[in-house]
Amino acid sequence: MKKPRLKFQAPTGTRDLLPEDLAYYKKIYSLAEEYAQFYGFKRIEPPILEDYELFLKSTGATTDIVEKQMYILKTKGGEILALRPEFTPSLARSYFENGMISWPHPVKLYTRGPLFRYEKPQAGRYRQFHQINFEIFGSKKPIAEIEIIWIFLKILEKLGIKKIVVEINSIGDSQCRPYYKKILTRYLKHNQHLLCATCKRRLKKNPLRVLDCKEIKCQKVIKEAPQIIDYLCEECHDHFEKVLEYLEALQIPYNLNPYLVRGLDYYTKTVFEIILEKNLQKRQNALAGGGRYDGLLRLIGKQDIPAAGVAGGVERIIEVLKDNNISFEEEQKREAKVLIAQLGDEAKIESLKLIEEFWRAKIPVEFLLTKDSLTNQLKIANRKKIKYVVIIGKEEVIKKASILRDMETGKQESIQREKLVKEIKKLLKKNK
């Protein structure tokens, strides 16, 4: 693959979504929306731009996303804004700003749309990408996590994606994590000389992230490291146990991965990724990720509101669909069975009026107002395999008539203009 060397082209990592691409998006969005509605998630649409600090405070200053992946811009007025790199902070902000705190709880929100992260593009990764996102605000019950995982798995299932695993872990909360952090840090410091350079840095800023490292030398250290699950406080422990129980009961395939910590700061207790079985080993290209973030809303608003959410990557899902030769093109291809051919200016004007009549009758029509020769119009009708052609010329305009030609039989008849649409409707019905 290459790109045309035009003067202008889409910026790195962005692209035009063409009709065939959009067929996939449409399918995924409509399915997600159906689920959202059925499960009581209200759709909202936050702005693409947000205050830069929103992400700094919530996503976390030491995360990769904030540290190096955000598109940041300064407005004429001097505000510093960011193109949203994820949805959750926006939704949390919106929750407070729009007084959802007085809605019946839990408040369940669904959203979707483009997100932006400045990264090197590669398989299943773009700088502008799309997610579908489900959030539950106001419940600390473990079933909340299960509900969003369940919904997501069902959506994938309905799309025809199989062999999916939920990678899951608990990373504790403000009670137990600080303690674990201390223990882990002590352990890592002891073995600091064995760690890679990045991890030495992580050790100072965000020691949990060391567990995520895939460097072989770090892996050795990590293997022997104390695991968070052994240090969970009673509350977190019970919570996680319940989550796992639910997963078992629902027969959801999962993999308890004690090293899963995820790149965002705000998570508490449950964290998970939904991933293809075959990508499990390398933990590559998660289809979705999420977890619980009981501390996040406090950072944005004034109250402590427990919450959980999941975000799925639309491009990632499409990638899998394509790998499995699942396509939705057919649904998109609803070609017209009628073409209006015209001759002369009067007929062009008449055609527009006629097209509108077809629109009202909900009959899809093709037309070629920019063509002058009837030969060409018929040629195109033929190539597009359109069965009926309506021909309107000067004469027909004057006589308030029209010619209806059956392209398969070659027969044609003159029909009064006002009866035309009705007549075609009848014919189409018969043909079904």
Next chain:
RNA sequence: GUGGUCUUGGUGUAAUGGUAGCACAAGGGCCUGUGGAGCCCUUAGUGGCGGUUCGAAUCCGCUAGGCCACCCCA
């Protein structure tokens, strides 16, 4: 951020240092009011910059972009 690899009309390709060619697509015509075939015409290309050379799509360097991997993640 690091590394690999690729880039010729709209698409698919040919030309291995010496005339940038072919096929398809697109537009038009033969045939101003009747299609499917055929024939003809037109549009349109070596990503960009520089170097080597009498001469560069071809060799070299840089750059941009695509794809991929690492990192990280959706």
